[in-house]
Amino acid sequence: MYDQHIIYPASLRNTAEGGNVTGFSLGARLPYYRGQPLSVVEDVAVTVDGNKVAREQVRFSVRGKTWSLDQLEEATTERWEFGEVADILVAHPGGLSTGQHQVSVAVQLRISYLPWSSVTTCTRQEALAE
Amino acid sequence: MYDQHIIYPASLRNTAEGGNVTGFSLGARLPYYRGQPLSVVEDVAVTVDGNKVAREQVRFSVRGKTWSLDQLEEATTERWEFGEVADILVAHPGGLSTGQHQVSVAVQLRISYLPWSSVTTCTRQEALAE
Amino acid sequence: MKATHQIKRGVSLYSYQYETFLRKMTLDDCIAHAAGLGAKGIEVLAEQSFTSFPEVPQAQIDGWFASLERHGAYAQCHDMFLDTKLYKHRKLSFDEMVASMQRDLHFAHKLGCKTMRIIVNTPPEVVVACVPLAEKLDIRMGIEVHSPFHFDHPWILRYTELTRATGSDHVGYIPDMGMYTKNYPRVFRDRFLRLGATPAIVDFILEAHAARVLTDYLLMDIRKMGANPVDLQMAETTRHNIWSNPRRMLEFMPWIFHIHAKFYEIDDSGKEPAIPYEEIIPVLIEGGYTGHLSSEYEGQRHIEDAFEVDGREQVRRQHEMFKRLLGEV
Amino acid sequence: MKATHQIKRGVSLYSYQYETFLRKMTLDDCIAHAAGLGAKGIEVLAEQSFTSFPEVPQAQIDGWFASLERHGAYAQCHDMFLDTKLYKHRKLSFDEMVASMQRDLHFAHKLGCKTMRIIVNTPPEVVVACVPLAEKLDIRMGIEVHSPFHFDHPWILRYTELTRATGSDHVGYIPDMGMYTKNYPRVFRDRFLRLGATPAIVDFILEAHAARVLTDYLLMDIRKMGANPVDLQMAETTRHNIWSNPRRMLEFMPWIFHIHAKFYEIDDSGKEPAIPYEEIIPVLIEGGYTGHLSSEYEGQRHIEDAFEVDGREQVRRQHEMFKRLLGEV
Ligand SMILES: [Mn+2]
Ligand SMILES: [Mn+2]
Numbered sequence: 001m002y003d004q005h006i007i008y009p010a011s012l013r014n015t016a017e018g019g020n021v022t023g024f025s026l027g028a029r030l031p032y033y034r035g036q037p038l039s040v041v042e043d044v045a046v047t048v049d050g051n052k053v054a055r056e057q058v059r060f061s062v063r064g065k066t067w068s069l070d071q072l073e074e075a076t077t078e079r080w081e082f083g084e085v086a087d088i089l090v091a092h093p094g095g096l097s098t099g100q101h102q103v104s105v106a107v108q109l110r111i112s113y114l115p116w117s118s119v120t121t122c123t124r125q126e127a128l129a130e
Numbered sequence: 131m132y133d134q135h136i137i138y139p140a141s142l143r144n145t146a147e148g149g150n151v152t153g154f155s156l157g158a159r160l161p162y163y164r165g166q167p168l169s170v171v172e173d174v175a176v177t178v179d180g181n182k183v184a185r186e187q188v189r190f191s192v193r194g195k196t197w198s199l200d201q202l203e204e205a206t207t208e209r210w211e212f213g214e215v216a217d218i219l220v221a222h223p224g225g226l227s228t229g230q231h232q233v234s235v236a237v238q239l240r241i242s243y244l245p246w247s248s249v250t251t252c253t254r255q256e257a258l259a260e
Numbered sequence: 261m262k263a264t265h266q267i268k269r270g271v272s273l274y275s276y277q278y279e280t281f282l283r284k285m286t287l288d289d290c291i292a293h294a295a296g297l298g299a300k301g302i303e304v305l306a307e308q309s310f311t312s313f314p315e316v317p318q319a320q321i322d323g324w325f326a327s328l329e330r331h332g333a334y335a336q337c338h339d340m341f342l343d344t345k346l347y348k349h350r351k352l353s354f355d356e357m358v359a360s361m362q363r364d365l366h367f368a369h370k371l372g373c374k375t376m377r378i379i380v381n382t383p384p385e386v387v388v389a390c391v392p393l394a395e396k397l398d399i400r401m402g403i404e405v406h407s408p409f410h411f412d413h414p415w416i417l418r419y420t421e422l423t424r425a426t427g428s429d430h431v432g433y434i435p436d437m438g439m440y441t442k443n444y445p446r447v448f449r450d451r452f453l454r455l456g457a458t459p460a461i462v463d464f465i466l467e468a469h470a471a472r473v474l475t476d477y478l479l480m481d482i483r484k485m486g487a488n489p490v491d492l493q494m495a496e497t498t499r500h501n502i503w504s505n506p507r508r509m510l511e512f513m514p515w516i517f518h519i520h521a522k523f524y525e526i527d528d529s530g531k532e533p534a535i536p537y538e539e540i541i542p543v544l545i546e547g548g549y550t551g552h553l554s555s556e557y558e559g560q561r562h563i564e565d566a567f568e569v570d571g572r573e574q575v576r577r578q579h580e581m582f583k584r585l586l587g588e589v
Numbered sequence: 590m591k592a593t594h595q596i597k598r599g600v601s602l603y604s605y606q607y608e609t610f611l612r613k614m615t616l617d618d619c620i621a622h623a624a625g626l627g628a629k630g631i632e633v634l635a636e637q638s639f640t641s642f643p644e645v646p647q648a649q650i651d652g653w654f655a656s657l658e659r660h661g662a663y664a665q666c667h668d669m670f671l672d673t674k675l676y677k678h679r680k681l682s683f684d685e686m687v688a689s690m691q692r693d694l695h696f697a698h699k700l701g702c703k704t705m706r707i708i709v710n711t712p713p714e715v716v717v718a719c720v721p722l723a724e725k726l727d728i729r730m731g732i733e734v735h736s737p738f739h740f741d742h743p744w745i746l747r748y749t750e751l752t753r754a755t756g757s758d759h760v761g762y763i764p765d766m767g768m769y770t771k772n773y774p775r776v777f778r779d780r781f782l783r784l785g786a787t788p789a790i791v792d793f794i795l796e797a798h799a800a801r802v803l804t805d806y807l808l809m810d811i812r813k814m815g816a817n818p819v820d821l822q823m824a825e826t827t828r829h830n831i832w833s834n835p836r837r838m839l840e841f842m843p844w845i846f847h848i849h850a851k852f853y854e855i856d857d858s859g860k861e862p863a864i865p866y867e868e869i870i871p872v873l874i875e876g877g878y879t880g881h882l883s884s885e886y887e888g889q890r891h892i893e894d895a896f897e898v899d900g901r902e903q904v905r906r907q908h909e910m911f912k913r914l915l916g917e918v
Binding site (some may be wrong): 203 | 274277281282305307308311312313333341342344345346347348368379380381489560561564565
């Protein structure tokens with residue numbers, strides 16, 4: 001559910017540290033009908049232009065705090081709220097080229113009352129915002 | 131069920147036609163609690179000393195009639211009765227050497243009220259009867 | 261204690277399948293053993309006790325009646341099957357299913373059976389089409405309500421809707437007590453352990469069955485525990501061996517013609533560890549059941565790899581239990 | 590026709606989830622819309638309508654009460670969830686589950702809710718441990734009997750056994766009408782077709798659902814027909830969207846505190862094609878149900894890929910249907 005709404009429109013942009021473009025980021029919303037503790041987020045798999053980003057390269061940030069995907073799984077008292085746009089940060093020296101990119105985000109959730117871990121995928125063409 | 135009783139004990143013997151040893155045969159019983167039409171027998175897979183016999187090399191014979199495994203699947207009005215020992219004939223020029231052989235027979239049945247086709251396997255050490 | 265009910269005892273020759281398969285018991289031996297326990301009502305599977313079904317040689321039919329007479333027993337139930345998958349590439353048509361079922365009604369009649377078990381995968385429409393013949397032959401047909409089905413299962417709801425609409429008292433139910441699997445059968449557990457199930461996962465499955473956890477949840481949990489294929493196979497059996505409420509029989513009692521007294525094991529204390537007959541029989545008495553408790557021993561396939569199968573002793577033990585629970589002793 | 594019953598109407602804000610997610614509706618908008626339909630009893634999912642649960646900022650609590658008052662509505666039901674899988678490598682312990690459920694009871698009380706929905710995977714022992722607090726806070730807790738569970742499911746049988754043993758009138762059931770899926774939901778069917786399901790296999794699945802065929806049989810049949818992964822996914826939904834007998838509610842009516850009026854679509858004729866409310870509501874009236882029919886629109890996820898979602902219109906239509914079936918018009 002909410003597949004098409006995971007990637008927040010027009011949110012793809014390069015990120016810089018100390019003047020150097022060190023990666024890119026995009027907004028993402030939880031594909032579920034209510035907020036969840038971060039620890040149930042088992043994966044946020046990012047693929048850009050067909051290239052799967054290594055898990056270790058991905059960071060999740062919300063309300064000023066940032067976690068690696070492994071740290072996310074320990075964050076039992078923090079939340080990804082319903083409809084809240086989190087930042088998905090990808091370490092990628094030099095960032096992305098300007099223009100259109102095919103971005104795919106697959107969110108895997110460990111929902112307690114479901115007898116499976118749901119994986120919801122959103123794939124969009126997004127232009128790199130200036 | 132009846133796994134261990136599929137292969138009829140001490141029934142492994144070479145078969146000859148016109149004085150030439152052309153194969154071997156063994157007795158086999160239906161691994162089920164009641165007789166079945168032959169057409170539900172989807173496979174009688176024979177393996178001797180680790181060598182799987184090709185489906186086309188196997189013949190099934192009961193009460194004087196003989197079928198290939200493909201013909202068996204069309205025989206809707208013939209039966210393999212409960213506890214009845216059928217002959218499984220394998221074309222194998224020169225037959226088997228005397229002495230012990232590891233023989234394995236796997237019977238696959240299409241039982242109408244089961245939501246799967248059951249495969250029952252029997253593996254025995256059998257000496258070639260003189 | 262004087263019996264305050266009219267429940268009768270019988271045996272399905274299914275219980276002696278292993279001995280019959282190995283040619284240790286003949287049809288006559290089976291009937292003799294059952295009758296010797298006071299279980300006079302005989303239930304028969306044609307494809308187990310006869311050959312060339314449905315064209316069974318007259319000699320075998322004559323032998324059947326001779327044995328019944330010799331041992332003071334009587335024909336009670338014919339177990340009908342429906343070979344919907346007779347043909348590899350198509351299912352039987354509606355007309356073929358009706359013809360097949362009518363063939364079985366005539367055969368049941370030939371054997372002198374008063375009831376016929378309808379295998380549960382028989383479509384209700386086929387059963388309805390056979391009601392006139394059942395009434396003509398005076399045979400009461402009952403769908404076997406067999407786990408994972410139960411009286412409130414949608415398949416059985418539809419069966420009830422269509423059959424009750426006929427207004428006939430010759431169509432009803434033959435419940436199999438396997439749908440009252442209160443405790444996971446020990447003989448299942450032990451066989452899976454012999455096959456290589458992981459002890460810690462086996463215990464987890466037993467706890468889940470006792471807690472009535474949904475099979476789908478159980479499968480997810482044990483996969484996370486590193487379940488092997490045997491563990492998964494054992495967990496899957498919880499889907500097909502359900503617990504449900506024996507008191508649900510009360511609403512359907514007027515149309516319960518016969519009962520499959522399924523059992524996997526009667527232990528040395530004379531109890532069936534998995535199926536609570538001490539809870540089931542009082543419900544049957546309360547509901548005024550007048551049919552048979554027909555022993556259906558099915559432990560063979562769970563112990564044959566490691567133990568001597570003794571259908572006679574198991575059936576004997578079950579009838580000792582029945583005599584006690586029915587107040588015959 | 591004068592209403593001869595005391596059934597009330599309400600809305601679960603779950604029905605407006607899509608608009609809430611896209612920030613098209615605020616909490617106040619949701620309460621206003623429901624109240625405007627005469628559906629005064631509001632059901633709320635804390636993690637949908639508030640943030641930082643369970644430490645919801647007081648401003649949001651105050652906003653909740655302000656909206657209720659502004660629109661003449663009242664708090665009816667808090668939907669409790671149990672995060673048994675909060676931790677990756679272990680389940681919540683018994684004490685942690687009890688603490689979690691008591692946290693929800695206090696939160697329900699803070700919101701002024703009179704009933705609390707217990708998510709179905711909550712172990713009955715945990716519920717029993719919370720009965721004293723529920724009585725103290727005067728909140729009636731009901732396990733959501735949600736497909737594939739039903740009143741005669743072993744999990745619910747055990748729940749009934751343990752909760753009735755408490756003798757409390759504060760623990761019971763909140764049945765979700767999704768267990769009365771009489772006809773396969775069209776919105777499911779159409780979405781699977783859009784996803785690439787094979788039309789001939791889709792028709793086969795619809796016939797199997799109508800005939801109440803066991804899911805395991807259906808899966809085997811369609812595999813032989815060459816089913817693709819989408820076909821298999823569609824067939825699997827028949828396991829989780831069951832038909833069962835609405836009249837089974839009658840036996841449990843004294844302990845049915847609230848009802849999830851699940852629906853996937855109200856068509857242009859004002860009917861729910863999959864769930865027969867015209868059969869369900871007469872049973873509720875017959876049984877003397879006095880609680881709420883709480884709209885739980887769940888069609889969004891089945892149409893969002895191809896259609897505009899309009900929760901408000903769907904909820905409005907359902908209440909038009911309820912008014913008709915409840916004799917309010
Ligand atoms: Mn049975
Ligand atoms: Mn619900």
